[in-house]
Amino acid sequence: MQPWAEILLGWYEEEKRDLPWRRSRDPYAIWISEIMLQQTRVETVREYYHRWMTRFPDIRSLAEADLDMVLKLWEGLGYYSRARNLHKAARLITDEMGGIFPTSYKQILALPGVGPYTAGAVASIAFGLPVPAVDGNVLRVMSRIFALPEIDQTSVQTAIKQLVADHFPPGREGDYTQALMELGALVCVPRRPLCDCCPLTGQCQAYEQNTQSLWPVIREKKPGKEIKRLVVVIKRGDEILMHQRPATGLLAGLWEFPGVEGSLKKELAPKFTDEYGLQLKVGKHLVDAIHVFTHLQWDMKVYEATLAGDDELGGKPDFRWIRLKELEQLAIPTAFRRIRQVLFTN
DNA sequence: AATACGGGGTC
DNA sequence: GACCCAGTATT
Numbered sequence: 001m002q003p004w005a006e007i008l009l010g011w012y013e014e015e016k017r018d019l020p021w022r023r024s025r026d027p028y029a030i031w032i033s034e035i036m037l038q039q040t041r042v043e044t045v046r047e048y049y050h051r052w053m054t055r056f057p058d059i060r061s062l063a064e065a066d067l068d069m070v071l072k073l074w075e076g077l078g079y080y081s082r083a084r085n086l087h088k089a090a091r092l093i094t095d096e097m098g099g100i101f102p103t104s105y106k107q108i109l110a111l112p113g114v115g116p117y118t119a120g121a122v123a124s125i126a127f128g129l130p131v132p133a134v135d136g137n138v139l140r141v142m143s144r145i146f147a148l149p150e151i152d153q154t155s156v157q158t159a160i161k162q163l164v165a166d167h168f169p170p171g172r173e174g175d176y177t178q179a180l181m182e183l184g185a186l187v188c189v190p191r192r193p194l195c196d197c198c199p200l201t202g203q204c205q206a207y208e209q210n211t212q213s214l215w216p217v218i219r220e221k222k223p224g225k226e227i228k229r230l231v232v233v234i235k236r237g238d239e240i241l242m243h244q245r246p247a248t249g250l251l252a253g254l255w256e257f258p259g260v261e262g263s264l265k266k267e268l269a270p271k272f273t274d275e276y277g278l279q280l281k282v283g284k285h286l287v288d289a290i291h292v293f294t295h296l297q298w299d300m301k302v303y304e305a306t307l308a309g310d311d312e313l314g315g316k317p318d319f320r321w322i323r324l325k326e327l328e329q330l331a332i333p334t335a336f337r338r339i340r341q342v343l344f345t346n
Numbered sequence: 347a348a349t350a351c352g353g354g355g356t357c
Numbered sequence: 358g359a360c361c362c363a364g365t366a367t368t
Contacts, residue, residue, distance in 0.1 A: 033363085034363065035363095035364095036363090037362095037363040037364095038362095038363065038364045038365075039351090039352080039353090039361090039362055039363080039364055039365095040352090040353080040354090040362070040363080041353095041354075041355070041361095041362060041363090042362095042363080043354095043355085044353080044354065044355090044362095045363090076352090076353075077352075077353075078351080078352025078353045078354085079351055079352055079353085079364085079365085080351085080352080081351070081365080081366080082351095082364095082365085085365085085366095112365095112366095113364095113365070113366090114365080115364060115365045115366080116364090116365090117363075117364055117365085118363085118364075118365085121363070133363080135362090135363045135364075136361080136362065136363075136364085137362090137363065138363090152347090153347080154347085178363090181363055184363090185362095185363075190360085190361065190362085191356090191357080191360085191361090192357095216361090218360075218361090221360095222349095249350085249351085250350080250351070250352090251351090251352085252351095291352095291353095292352095292353090293350095293351080293352060293353080294350085294351065294352065294353080295349075295350060295351070295352095296350095333352080333353095334352075334353065334354090335352090335353095
């Protein structure tokens, strides 16, 4: 074992955080935590993880649940395909794998929503297999230790996978995987790394050259599109007409206050009829809201409305009248939180 | 290799 | 307001 790997493990033993999923060796528990942690901070995940494991303690309970319930527990966490894939994978394991979580890297990788990182993490942490798991943390930590030049994304990734794989400590594969990520999360952070607290300054080429700031290499991203939306709160007594978004794409399967693209109030009713086949009587302006996604932004103007005539919703299963009190039972994305809030304060 | 896909914390 | 985060699927 290389000195740095040994030192790293010692540091981890002393400094690791006490996280809920570190108290389990259950592959299911590890898997859930790794999916939730994709592009998501530990502190955000804690609550969701606890609620999820209480409601879905094992593969079977998840497989038997309705997708609506699964999405409701995921509400607000983002990247909702993660929840859909967890559900799909649980049913796959139940129906075609005897209910036993797959035990090899290749089999784990084959699960929907599981890529190279997550498969490596679960394989090493849950099963003790010497499979590297290279996330943003590991990429940064290893790049700095070895001062790896950024040629292109893929080759650096490959090189680091190899370096990590070359130094797996027998019997401590899971700790090694987590130690690399933990160092990146606590010490070898993106900006102003805490080198004074780092156990590896003696082995770190970036530290030696004082070039820590060269990593991570940030690549330019193009600005998100701004989309203007007209949104309606359609009322009927104490009920509101909610719309379930399509099963694919942005916020797939989540419920929303229905709307159309556009910015002028007079466009609302005709476009709405065009798109949904429902006649709208648009009322007063309710509120404006802006929501920023990673790749786009919604500028929303929200109006009250009623349905003209006695429109039947029979042929539109993606629309449903919901009592105000029951609104919280639907999985509604954060973009509409402010609108929902306004309804309750009125 | 580039893009779609959420949301929130941080400086 | 920009940057970034325990990434994956699709093209």
